Each structure stands twice: as C-alpha cells, then as structure tokens.
Amino acid sequence: MFNSRALKPISFALGLGLAMPSLAADFMQGMFKRADDSRLQYQLRAGYGAGGDSIGPKVDDAYAQDQVSAGNGLMFGAGVRYALSPALPLTAMPLFVESNINIMIDAAHSSETDVSFIRYPFDVLLGTEYKQWRFAAGYTRHINPKLEIQYSEDDNGFDKETTYEKTYNDADGQVVEVSYGLGKIDANIRYTQIEYDFAGVKVDGSGVALSVMLRF
Secondary structure, eight states: OOOGGGHHHHHHHHHHHHHHHHHHHHHHHHHOOOSOOTTEEEEEEEEEEEOSOBOSOOEEOSSOEEOOBTTOEEEEEEEEEEEEEEEETTTTEEEEEEEEEEEEEEEEEOSSEEEEEEEEEEEEEEEEEETTEEEEEEEEEEEEEEEEEEEEEEETTEEEEEEEEEEOOOEEEEEEEEEEEETTEEEEEEEEEOEEEETTEEEEOOEEEEEEEEEO
16 A cells, blocks of 8 residues: 655655745845845745666555665756846846755655655856847756655554664755746756765766756
8 A cells, every 4th residue: 555654755746846835935135135126036846857876775566566765856946147248248148146945855766665865956147138048057966865764564563663764964066057937937957966975885877857947
C-alpha cells in the first residue's frame, strides 16, 4: 500500500511553493523599494530537474525499482530580476541581474522505505535578452543538501521507524540558462554543474531542469 510518510517532503515543497507569492512579495518589496521600480521584476518558478549520481538505497515497490538522484527533483522558487544600465557595449543588448532562492526535492518510497534528498539552491545570475529570448549564467550555492532515509519494520505488531540522515556540505556551482518569453510567462531550461561532498566522498549533482516562470 502507498505509504503516506513519503508525501511529507513533497507536501512541504508544494506548501512552500503555494506560500511563496506572498512571502516573496513582502520580502522583496522591503529590500528593493525604489522611486523608479520599472526595471524591477519579481518571478516565481516551478519545474523539474534530472541528472546526477544515484544516492541512497534502491527502493522496490510492487511495480518498479526507484532510486533518488542528486540532480533530480521537483523545484519551486522565487526571485527578483533587475534591468541594468547601460546596455551591453557594442551590441545595444540590455543587461539584467537576477537572484533566486529555490527548493529542490527528489523522493522514492515503498511500504518499508522512504528516501528523500532536499537542497536549497540560491542563484545570482547575469544575463541579456534578444527579442523574446533571455540568456543568463552565473553562480549557485546549494544550501543544506540533506539525504533522509526512513525504514519501517514490524516489531511485534507495532511499526518501528528508524531514520538515517546525511547532511552534505554546502556546495558551489555554475548555472547556464535560456528562457523564451510568452508575455509574463517564461519557458526555461537550465544546466547546473555542481558537486556535493560528505566526509571527502564526492557526489555529482549536475543536471538539466525545465521550468515555467511567472514574472510580475
């Protein structure tokens, strides 16, 4: 049967995603109050990434075998984009800088085992745009990457749960992304190159993510 404990990390991510519009607006308006705010935009992101090394145990259910990967996961985020002046020299192409805070989670579950990998990517990117296309690249820091494994077993008729956690060091990486704008909606593809470290053991968390961004 489906284990409701597996929904906890995903429910948390979805709840955070739903709360982000009001939280982001209040926080960002306080940080970026300006008399001329026409160059400032807020943005919300939802998407999914894939890639990286497999981590944690393999999980078997009645239909298939699954395993968490360091580059996989649902992604929700909020950020700001600010148009810079002057334009890019020699081309008259406008520049912008943007900063985003995201949550990314991958999970696998069975009746006896639940595995999740959660991290919080923080990005600072510099970009330019041409017509409806936007190109950006920059720095990302993945904060508090954590692998959590929950085992459940029958102990004389009672469920006994054991939780194992592995928290990786905060990791620095690079991001390249391309967006295509449709009004206030951007279709976005990004590549992240990053590596996680735990006690000297390296895990590749690089991957490609597809997302939709709402700008306002």
